[in-house]
Ligand SMILES: O=P(O)(O)O[C@H]1[C@H](O)[C@@H](O)[C@@H](O)[C@@H](O)[C@@H]1O
C-alpha cells in the first residue's frame with residue numbers, strides 16, 4: 001500500500017532547508033548593519049517572511065484548502081490555533097528568535113505534520129549548525145542521515161537538564177521558574193543548560209546530549225516537531241503534572257526515560273499558561 005505521507009515528509013525537509021537558507025542570509029546581511037533596536041523589527045519581518053515562504057511552498061505542492069496550517073506568525077495575526085482531524089502543518093519559522101537578533105548561534109526551523117490529531121512527522125533544521133533533525137512516526141529519528149538515540153543515563157545525579165525562562169518577565173512567574181531551576185540543580189544534577197530554542201533543546205534530548213528538557217510557556221509550534229523526534233529517538237513526553245503529553249497545553253517535559261522525567265516533575269513549580277487552542281475565538285469543526 002502506498003505510504004501517504006512520505007512525499008509530504010520529504011518535501012518538509014526540502015522546505016525547512018530552503019527556509020534555513022533565507023534565515024542565514026538575513027543573519028549575514030541585514031542583522032550586521034542594523035542596531036539592535038531596528039533589528040527587532042527586522043526579525044519580525046524575517047519571521048513573517050520565512051513563514052510565508054514555508055506555507056506558500058506547502059500550498060503550492062499540496063493545493064490550497066486541502067491542508068490546514070498553524071503557524072506562529074499567522075496565529076499572532078489572529079489565525080485559528082485549533083488542531084482538527086484535517087492534515088495540519090504546525091510551523092515555527094524561526095525558533096530562537098531572540099538568539100537570531102543577537103547572533104547567538106542556535107536558530108531552528110520547526111515543521112511538524114499531524115493527521116487526525118496525531119503527529120505524523122517532525123522536521124527541525126538547526127540552520128546555523130546546518131543540522132537536519134527529522135523523524136516519522138514509527139520509523140526512527142535522524143540527524144542528517146544518522147540514526148539518533150536518547151541518553152542511556154539512568155541516574156539523575158549524572159544528568160544535564162535543559163530548560164528556558166521564556167519571554168514572560170512577570171515577577172511571580174520568574175520566581176517560580178528560577179525556584180524550579182534551583183531545586184533541580186540541587187538534586188543535584190551535573191548541570192542546567194538552555195539553547196534559547198525549544199526545538200533545539202528537544203533535538204539535544206533526542207541525540208543524548210542532555211537527559212531532559214522541560215518548559216512552561218512554550219507553544220505547540222515550538223515543540224510539535226521535537227515531540228516526534230524525541231519519541232522516535234526512544235524518549236518520553238509527559239505533562240508537567242505527570243499526566244499525558246498535551247500538545248496544546250503550553251507545558252511539557254521530554255526526557256530519555258520516565259524515571260528522570262518524573263523526578264524532574266517532582267520539582268516543577270507549575271504556573272498557568274493559557275492553552276494554545278483556548279487562545280482562538282473561532283471554534284472549528
Ligand atoms: O523563538 P521563539 O519561537 O519565540 O520560541 C522560543 C521562546 O522565544 C523562548 O523564550 C523559549 O521559550 C524557547 O523555548 C522558545 O523556543
Ligand SMILES: [Mg+2]
Pocket residue numbers: 092094095096198221222
Ligand atoms: Mg518558537
